[in-house]
Amino acid sequence: MHVTVLGSFTLSTDGNPVALGVDARRLVAYLAIHPRSQDRGALALDLWPGVPQAAALRLLTEAIEAIGVPGLLADAHTDGRLSLSGEVTVDLAAAMALIRALPEIPANTDPEISPLAADILPGWTAAWIVVERERFRQLRLHAIEERSLRLTAAERFEEAAAMAQRSVTAAPSRESARRALIEAHLAQGNIAAAVAEYDEYQELLRSSVGGPAGSGLDGLFPPSPVWPVLRARRAMPRSAVQLPGLRSVRASGSTRRLVAGGSLPGHGR
Numbered sequence: 001m002h003v004t005v006l007g008s009f010t011l012s013t014d015g016n017p018v019a020l021g022v023d024a025r026r027l028v029a030y031l032a033i034h035p036r037s038q039d040r041g042a043l044a045l046d047l048w049p050g051v052p053q054a055a056a057l058r059l060l061t062e063a064i065e066a067i068g069v070p071g072l073l074a075d076a077h078t079d080g081r082l083s084l085s086g087e088v089t090v091d092l093a094a095a096m097a098l099i100r101a102l103p104e105i106p107a108n109t110d111p112e113i114s115p116l117a118a119d120i121l122p123g124w125t126a127a128w129i130v131v132e133r134e135r136f137r138q139l140r141l142h143a144i145e146e147r148s149l150r151l152t153a154a155e156r157f158e159e160a161a162a163m164a165q166r167s168v169t170a171a172p173s174r175e176s177a178r179r180a181l182i183e184a185h186l187a188q189g190n191i192a193a194a195v196a197e198y199d200e201y202q203e204l205l206r207s208s209v210g211g212p213a214g215s216g217l218d219g220l221f222p223p224s225p226v227w228p229v230l231r232a233r234r235a236m237p238r239s240a241v242q243l244p245g246l247r248s249v250r251a252s253g254s255t256r257r258l259v260a261g262g263s264l265p266g267h268g269r
Contacts, residue, residue, distance in 0.1 A: 003032040003084070004090075005092050009028075021066050024063045027063045028072070030046065030128065031083055034132075035090070046128045047059070047063075095116055099140060103146065107154035108154060110159075116143060119136070137170075148184060152180075158188070160180075160187075161184040173201075178201045179216070182197050185197065198221070
């Protein structure tokens with residue numbers, strides 16, 4: 001038996017999907033997202049907020065009976081706590097195991113990270129889902145970004161950039177995701193791509209706050225005497241690059257120089 005809650009909900013037995021009613025589906029999803037056994041009273045109130053406890057417990061009992069999959073639930077017919085059976089696998093549990101394991105996986109290997117590609121039940125709006133969705137989202141994006149930084153340190157720049165791009169795509173306004181992607185581009189010497197990412201992020205911030213916005217990414221572009229300083233207006237269009245691989249960036253009132261092929265602090269390249 002397998003339950004999927006990442007991206008969409010499915011319950012399958014021996015590879016065959018099982019159709020569930022609305023309440024039964026919500027119950028199975030809740031138990032898949034909360035792996036520890038649940039107190040029935042608290043569970044009922046979470047699933048049916050605003051309903052009197054006696055009525056909520058009655059709805060819980062009806063949902064249990066409607067599942068109709070032998071062995072799916074543990075302690076389903078007692079007055080004790082409720083959980084999925086130990087025989088049930090859950091994709092979220094596998095994803096959490098991967099997040100814990102990633103820091104120990106060498107940078108020269110390529111683990112399957114597809115379990116970190118989706119959020120918990122997008123489109124489901126119950127309060128208990130929103131909390132767990134955001135928690136898992138932060139964990140998975142942080143794991144992806146840390147993996148990208150490790151790949152950059154191992155000089156696997158293309159893989160590092162592709163990894164960081166996953167986080168940027170999932171959360172375009174997330175500064176740590178942009179930082180990981182920019183660092184991968186800079187370490188590879190791909191200055192134009194790094195600056196394009198910086199510009200896109202700055203434009204996103206300006207459109208969000210309605211004016212010029214600073215960020216912690218400015219320090220990624222250290223001054224260098226190799227190229228002359230280009231003094232540009234704050235709103236220079238992206239097409240106004242004056243030299244190949246070079247673009248002036250003005251942030252917080254200062255002008256910074258970007259150096260094609262320049263080394264980064266802490267990198268010997």
